[in-house]
Amino acid sequence: xxxxxxxYGLRSDxxxxxxxxxxxxxxxxxxxxxxxxxxxxxxxxxxxxxxLELGRPTVLVLNMMDLAGRRGVALDAVALEKRLGIRxxxxxxxxxxxxxxxxxxxxxxxxxxxxxxxxxxxxxxxKYIDEAARALRSSRGIAIAALTGALRLPEFEAVEEIARRxxxxxxxxxxxxxxxxWRAARELVAAAxxxxxxxxxxxxxxxxxxxxxxxxxxxxxxxxxxxxxxHDPRAGGRLHIRGARLDPGGRGRLPAGERAGxxxxxxxxxxxxxxxxxxxxxxxxxxxxxxxxxxxxxxxxARAAAREVAEGPGxxxxxxxxxxxxxxxxxxxxxxxxxxxxxxDRTLTAxxxxxxxxxxxxxxxxxxxxxxxxxxxxxxxxxxxxxxxxAVAISSRILGSTSRALGKPSPYAYELPPLVLPIHRAFxxxxxxxxxxxxxxxxxxxxxxxxxxxxxxxxxxAGIVGPEALGxxxxxxxxxxxxxxxxxxxxxxPIGIPWEVSAALAYGYIFKEVILGALVVLYGLGEEGxxxxxxxxxxxxxxxxxxxxxxxxxxCIATIATEARAAGWRLTAVNTAPQFLLATALAYxxxxxxGWFA
Amino acid sequence: xxxxxxxxxxxEGSLVEVVAMGSGRLMDLGLSAGSRxxxxxxxxxxxxxxxxxxxxxxxxxxxxxxxxxxxxxxxPRGGRRWRWRRGNPGATRFPGEGMLW
Numbered sequence: 100x101x102x103x104x105x106x107y108g109l110r111s112d113x114x115x116x117x118x119x120x121x122x123x124x125x126x127x128x129x130x131x132x133x134x135x136x137x138x139x140x141x142x143x144x145x146x147x148x149x150x151l152e153l154g155r156p157t158v159l160v161l162n163m164m165d166l167a168g169r170r171g172v173a174l175d176a177v178a179l180e181k182r183l184g185i186r187x188x189x190x191x192x193x194x195x196x197x198x199x200x201x202x203x204x205x206x207x208x209x210x211x212x213x214x215x216x217x218x219x220x221x222x223x224x225x226k227y228i229d230e231a232a233r234a235l236r237s238s239r240g241i242a243i244a245a246l247t248g249a250l251r252l253p254e255f256e257a258v259e260e261i262a263r264r265x266x267x268x269x270x271x272x273x274x275x276x277x278x279x280x281w282r283a284a285r286e287l288v289a290a291a292x293x294x295x296x297x298x299x300x301x302x303x304x305x306x307x308x309x310x311x312x313x314x315x316x317x318x319x320x321x322x323x324x325x326x327x328x329x330h331d332p333r334a335g336g337r338l339h340i341r342g343a344r345l346d347p348g349g350r351g352r353l354p355a356g357e358r359a360g361x362x363x364x365x366x367x368x369x370x371x372x373x374x375x376x377x378x379x380x381x382x383x384x385x386x387x388x389x390x391x392x393x394x395x396x397x398x399x400x401a402r403a404a405a406r407e408v409a410e411g412p413g414x415x416x417x418x419x420x421x422x423x424x425x426x427x428x429x430x431x432x433x434x435x436x437x438x439x440x441x442x443x444d445r446t447l448t449a450x451x452x453x454x455x456x457x458x459x460x461x462x463x464x465x466x467x468x469x470x471x472x473x474x475x476x477x478x479x480x481x482x483x484x485x486x487x488x489x490a491v492a493i494s495s496r497i498l499g500s501t502s503r504a505l506g507k508p509s510p511y512a513y514e515l516p517p518l519v520l521p522i523h524r525a526f527x528x529x530x531x532x533x534x535x536x537x538x539x540x541x542x543x544x545x546x547x548x549x550x551x552x553x554x555x556x557x558x559x560x561a562g563i564v565g566p567e568a569l570g571x572x573x574x575x576x577x578x579x580x581x582x583x584x585x586x587x588x589x590x591x592x593p594i595g596i597p598w599e600v601s602a603a604l605a606y607g608y609i610f611k612e613v614i615l616g617a618l619v620v621l622y623g624l625g626e627e628g629x630x631x632x633x634x635x636x637x638x639x640x641x642x643x644x645x646x647x648x649x650x651x652x653x654x655c656i657a658t659i660a661t662e663a664r665a666a667g668w669r670l671t672a673v674n675t676a677p678q679f680l681l682a683t684a685l686a687y688x689x690x691x692x693x694g695w696f697a
Numbered sequence: 698x699x700x701x702x703x704x705x706x707x708x709e710g711s712l713v714e715v716v717a718m719g720s721g722r723l724m725d726l727g728l729s730a731g732s733r734x735x736x737x738x739x740x741x742x743x744x745x746x747x748x749x750x751x752x753x754x755x756x757x758x759x760x761x762x763x764x765x766x767x768x769x770x771x772x773p774r775g776g777r778r779w780r781w782r783r784g785n786p787g788a789t790r791f792p793g794e795g796m797l798w
Contacts, residue, residue: 108725141753145725249721277724285751440758510720510761515746515754 101128107142108277109149109240110249113509114442124241124250126155129208132201134160137167137174137189138517140292144284147183148219152240156211157185158204165191166519172292179291184215193522216240219283221276227265231258247273418448422491425455426484429658430541433665440511449665450498450674453654454490456483459611464646466615470633471642483650490651490681498674540664541657545610548656552609555579572599572621580605590683591648594690595641600633604648610655640693644686651682702769704736705745705762711736712771719764726755734767 103122104115123131133150135143143161150157161174176187186204190197204211216239221228224246231242234257245255246262262272269275418439425432432452439445456464461480468479557568559578568574568581575581584602591601603617615629622632637645653659653675663671701716715732718724727749728734737754738746745762747755757765 107722110721110725112720112722139753141727141751145727273721274724274729277727278729281727281729441760510722510764511758512720512722512726512761513756514726515756 106146107513108146108249109244113440113511120250123150124153124244126153126238128155130156130158130205130211132158132160134162136516137161137164137172137292138170138519139514140288141281141284142514144287145280148280148284149240149243151183151185151214151218152216152238152243154213154216154238154240156208157214158201158211159183159185159187160190160197160201161187162190162192163519164189164196165194170517175291175293179287182215182287182290183218185212218287219279221279223268224265224272224275227261227268227272231261234258234261243276247276249273418444418451421448422452422455425452425457427458429453429455429457429654430661431537433658433661434537434541436665441509443509446666446670447495447498449662450670451491451495453658453662453674453678454494454651455487456650457611457654459614460649463611463614463649466630467633467637467642467645467649470630471637471639479646482646486647486650486685490678490685493681494674494677497677541661544657544660548609552580552606555583556581556606569620572623575602575621591645591686594644594687595638596645596648597636600636600645604652608653608656610657639697640690643693644690647689648682648686651678651685653679653682700768701766703763704734704747704757704765704767705739705743705759706741707736707739707767707769708772709736709739710773711769713767713769715765715767717764717766719766720761723755723761723765727751727753728755728765733770 101122103119106116106119108116109120109123110116122128131150131153133143133147135147140161143159147157147159159179164174167174174187174189176189180187188197188201188204190201192198221243227246228239228242231246232239235242235245235254237245242258244250245252245258246265248262265272418436421432421436421439424435429452432455433449436445436449436452439448461483464483465476465480468476472479556575556578557564557566559582561577564574564578568578576585581602584605585598587601587605588598591604592598599618599621602621603614606617607614618629618633622629624632633642654662659671659675662674666674702713704713707713713734713736715728715730715734717730718728733750734747734755736745737748739762742763743759745757745765747757749755
């Protein structure tokens with residue numbers, strides 16, 4: 100039994116729904132169970148109609164029947180079964196109602212019927228669907244998927260000519276078919292679910308003033324706007340104005356720069372009253388810079404600017420919330436990105452969170468600031484966030500525009516389900532599941548890397564140095580970790596950062612928290628003397644450069660591993676290496692700029 | 698004359714008509730060109746919550762809301778958005794702002 104991701108239709112717009120669509124359309128199964136909510140029957144019916152067109156044995160399971168019943172929704176299962184030609188099982192997973200019947204049904208899959216394939220009449224498209232089904236030797240559902248482009252397979256090229264003719268007849272087959280299916284779904288729901296009627300929009304709202312426009316002003320306005328879009332919902336989305344060039348979406352468009360005279364030449368006889376009556380809604384979109392944003396208030400303009408920064412070429416404004424959470428600890432923030440529906444936004448956000456300085460980094464930054472510029476500690480602590488914002492903006496743009504692995508942006512929308520209080524058992528189970536997952540992955544990684552780093556800090560090329568290396572700076576320099584820390588030294592020494600600090604930063608790969616402890620050990624001090632030593636060891640430009648470097652240089656190993664789990668090792672490597680280079684470049688820039696002013 | 702707006706750029710409480718959806722997913726949710734929606738909640742350039750004619754509510758993320766082009770049919774006077782600007786007759790500072798003429 101395979102549990103597929105939930106989906107609204109057999110379309111491959113989103114990664115998870117594409118998995119469901121591919122599996123359902125493959126037909127590689129004995130029985131398909133469509134599990135829908137009785138609280139939202141229209142959406143479930145829309146999906147079911149598509150599944151039935153595939154001609155595979157199908158069972159409809161209507162879950163949450165107990166809640167639907169309490170809200171006065173009844174189900175005429177017999178009438179629905181008759182119309183659909185399949186078994187309809189009312190069920191409640193919470194109470195166990197109907198589960199026994201489902202088990203009995205699945206014990207004999209050969210007896211499960213295929214259902215009525217042709218519930219929806221697609222009118223003018225029927226002949227093309229039949230033609231495509233014959234050409235592909237497939238079901239009606241596969242033929243429709245090929246004609247609408249809902250699924251793209253190499254073998255669908257055989258019906259490209261049929262799809263072209265279908266487009267010429269109805270404009271957009273996808274939109275046409277979706278409209279027909281929705282009409283059929285609503286009719287079925289109305290007949291089978293007495294009492295499921297929702298509160299529709301008020302009649303007063305639907306009688307609201309329509310956008311009727313005097314046609315004699317259109318040509319004049321088209322000149323001012325640069326281009327004109329015309330849309331007539333009454334004509335099924337197509338506007339029948341003589342000479343208008345229409346795209347499949349039913350919107351005539353003039354390229355920018357057209358003049359009124361040219362409009363007339365093209366036969367846009369909009370000044371004729373008869374033609375004007377055809378126009379239900381006339382919409383003119385401006386060609387001026389700013390487009391639809393023009394004229395909005397400063398609040399909106401500020402959001403637009405924030406969106407530009409946060410999204411780059413296709414990221415997510417919602418990702419900012421996760422980045423803010425990353426200011427506490429990057430690991431849970433990255434783990435939480437799993438809740439972002441778009442795979443592109445999810446991956447991009449997981450890759451950007453390590454740029455946000457976590458609390459342990461802020462502790463180190465505060466210490467440096469307190470040592471070198473005690474009167475400016477507040478500003479010094481805020482500075483990393485300003486730098487992080489810049490780094491996030493730069494990285495999101497570079498990653499978003501260059502990395503194909505991120506995929507395309509996919510707008511996300513869903514039907515808001517009725518508000519139902521969660522069952523406490525299911526809620527606790529889910530909380531435990533996610534907590535356990537986090538502890539298991541992060542905990543195992545942290546313990547493993549602590550052991551590895553401990554081993555590296557008590558052994559060196561000469562063999563085991565012993566735990567006394569942790570209390571002796573000279574011995575510590577001979578360990579693997581001391582040597583690795585020394586590798587940072589040539590990099591940071593030119594900007595006035597001493598060896599001890601460089602080595603302590605290398606310890607930060609275990610946890611950022613251990614940097615302070617490492618500094619104490621390396622300088623052979625008590626914690627109270629650390630501020631004094633750093634004040635003597637660092638100049639103001641070096642301290643600022645160190646703050647910048649500490650803000651951005653690679654996150655701890657556990658964060659990198661969590662990032663790799665969310666975004667993959669390849670993207671993590673691609674992201675982490677430039678992050679280190681960016682930290683170094685910004686540290687050097689800060690050092691020289693501060694030195695120039697100092 | 699009504700301008701095309703993104704659904705998250707019209708004030709809450711507006712009645713709008715869909716012009717272009719920008720995503721096939723919205724077709725699967727029952728929207729089509731010509732559908733009428735009530736904007737229940739909208740954040741400029743952010744997500745939106747709309748109610749369809751059959752009463753269902755649809756949640757749109759920032760990308761989906763920014764791609765959903767609508768024509769406002771009715772905009773409530775004194776819309777809740779930007780109320781701090783006194784004398785605002787809706788989403789704009791003066792009648793016609795945001796339009797090209």
